[in-house]
Amino acid sequence: MELDVHVQKKIGDFHLDCTFSLSASRAGVFGPSGSGKSTLMHLLAGLATADNGHIRLDDQILFDSSRKINKRPEERRIGVVFQHAHLFPHMSVRQNLLYGYSRTARKERKIEPEGLFKVLGVDVLKDRDVTTLSGGERQRVALARTLLTCPRLILMDEPLSGLDEERKFQIIPYLERVFGEYSIPLIFISHSLLEMRMMTEELLVMEQGSITRQLETESFARTTWDTGRKGYINLISLGLSQRHHDLFSYNWGDNCLILTEPGEAPENLFELDAREIILFKRHPEATSARNLLQCKVLQVYMSGNRARVELETGGKSLIAQIVPESVRELGIEKGSEVVAAIKASAFSRIF
Amino acid sequence: MLTLSPHDLQAVALSLKVAVSATILATPAGIAIAFFLAFGKMRGKAIVEGIINLPLVLPPVVVGYLLLLSFGRNGFIGSLLNRFDIQIIFTLKAAIIASMVVGFPLLVRSIRIGMEAIDPAYFKVARTLGAGWWDSFFTIALPLCSRAIYAGMTLMFARSLGEFGATVILAGNIPGVTQTIPLAIYEYTSTPGGDSMALTLCLVSIVLSFTVLLLSEAVTKRLRKG
Structure with missing residues (x-):
């Protein structure tokens, strides 16, 4: 057209x-x-x-x-x-x-x-x-x-x-x-x-x-x-889920995500607020978050007292929002490796 | 006592003929004018509306007299029709015209209210679905205000059955030609000993009007269901 x-x-x-x-x-x-x-x-x-x-x-x-x-x-x-x-x-x-x-x-x-x-x-x-x-x-x-x-x-x-x-x-x-x-x-x-x-x-x-x-x-x-008061929303499209104890696991690129919500339809879309993602420099020993994803930093954008970190993990991209102080402390820069921790309940269903 | 003379039967038949013809002839024009008043964006709408509604507030005798002036031999319309050898005054046509003019505002008002209740978005949808203007008018506008059209026609029909003032002036009171039920009743009441016959025609009038109301209710119900 x-x-x-x-x-x-x-x-x-x-x-x-x-x-x-x-x-x-x-x-x-x-x-x-x-x-x-x-x-x-x-x-x-x-x-x-x-x-x-x-x-x-x-x-x-x-x-x-x-x-x-x-x-x-x-x-x-x-x-x-x-x-x-x-x-x-x-x-x-x-x-x-x-x-x-x-x-x-x-x-x-x-x-x-x-x-x-x-x-x-x-x-x-x-x-x-x-x-x-x-x-x-x-x-x-x-x-x-x-x-x-x-x-x-x-x-x-x-x-x-x-x-x-x-x-x-x-x-x-x-x-x-x-x-x-x-x-x-x-x-x-x-x-x-x-x-x-x-x-x-x-x-x-x-x-x-x-x-x-x-x-x-x-x-x-x-x-x-x-510009908006809301953080960036990651849209995560997932297929059918499998039971994982009392939670549900989904394939997402090369990774596996654990969510609290089941996916009974062949297509499920979840939103994940960029502010819900916590970044670690190394793999934490133990955490309550059910998802720990090894990520590579693609880009870091600064805006005022917030920083947006564009990540690549298992062939998928993800955006996390943190503060500049964390960027400095963790030494986050283009190409560095981080671990993203996401709670199973951080994903909310769109459909 | 309650017997109808052939003369009365003629009056009933004439009344029905006038009311049916007036309603059927006026409806297409009523729909067009109501559509213009409901959706038209032209200037002068208020003036058109005023002229249409005038017979509603004027005494019917005044309407009849104005019609007589227009349709008379020297009148604006009368002289025109005279060339084609068409005579209006003191004929059945005059009775129909008088009823049409007097009942028209009721018809238009009712249809207009129905049309104004239609969401114009339905026309837009129909147009984008490939329907032309007339197509959307006949398949969307008319069916959606069918109840209002029907209600307007009922009102007009009932008004025509009872029309007296304009008719007596324009069509006269000629038995068998222009004498409808109200005119016949009037004649009976001014004739010594005509009371019982007037009463009989009054009863016929009540029965007719009541039947129209009942029928209209039944049809409206069916339209609502449909």
């Missing part, structure tokens, strides 16, 4: 002025509420018209103010999944699912409905009433409904923020599976860095109506650690 955008729009006192080119298949638009993310999405989808500029997707011009081109939303073939699923309340789940499919030209239909329903786990929901679905189920139905139109690009506007805090990330494995299986480019819009790190490779950072930075999601996550 090649998306080339230059748009300007004035709404009241708010000015949107965005210029960017995207080629990543999973990109994100990241910014605080009111930064213009949703307006940009509306302009891309054709649900609003820019005052000036152009939007080009691959070789098709969707909008060009100087040439008076403005493709209607139904001609753009850009799918949108909104914050709230907006399933049509007067239709059954099945009718909702097929609303776009039946309006898609036969030659464009590249996704087989039954297969998609299985991937998204909506095959069991087809005969249910729309009003009886949970938030996550509604969002999966909405995603399936959009995917069946085989769009050239999917925009997801804060799709997780309408869901229950506790279970909102349960939809992520479905998203991963679906975007892995069907190669449809995605632009994910959110104000949550955690969601961005799970869903995107590249980020457009939006502030007050303009794109201020465009960079890899992971690099962005690493640059924000000194």
